Amino acid sequence: MNQKLILQPVVTMFLLTGIVWAYMYARRLPFILKSGINPQSIATPELLNAAIPANINNSSNNLKNLFELPVIFYALCIVLFVTASVDSTYLYAAWAFVSLRALHSLIHCTINIVNFRFTAYFVSSLVLWFMVGRFALAVL
Secondary structure (H helix, E strand, O other): OOHHHHHHHHHHHHHHHHHHHHHHHHHHHHHHHHHOOOHHHHOOHHHHHHHOOHHHHHHHHHHHHOOOHHHHHHHHHHHHHHOOOOOHHHHHHHHHHHHHHHHHHHHHHOOOOHHHHHHHHHHHHHHHHHHHHHHHHHHO
16 A cells, blocks of 8 residues: 555645634634724633634634644554555545544534534544554554
């Protein structure tokens, strides 16, 4: 198997993170400007969260989420690549993880129905822990 294939889902996650980052600013900045909020009055995350409605701030919360479990995904994919351990199971699992994280982001940044969002998050987490566990068993 071509080991470089594992890098495609990694790059897709990078792109997802960039899209959520851009969307966050596209939602936040117009709201701040239209509301006439003094930037100094929102100098901390707590003040910013209090000043901006949840539907505007959801993308910021999602962006933070993209720097939590996906970091493990990135590290694992790099280790799989470097150790030439990539196989079709890892590749399918990686794409499942990325797809579910994209669905989670879409839900979180738009309709934010918690049950749907949680399901996408939980299942993506199970996929990731499957990948981690499988690699750990192979190494141990």
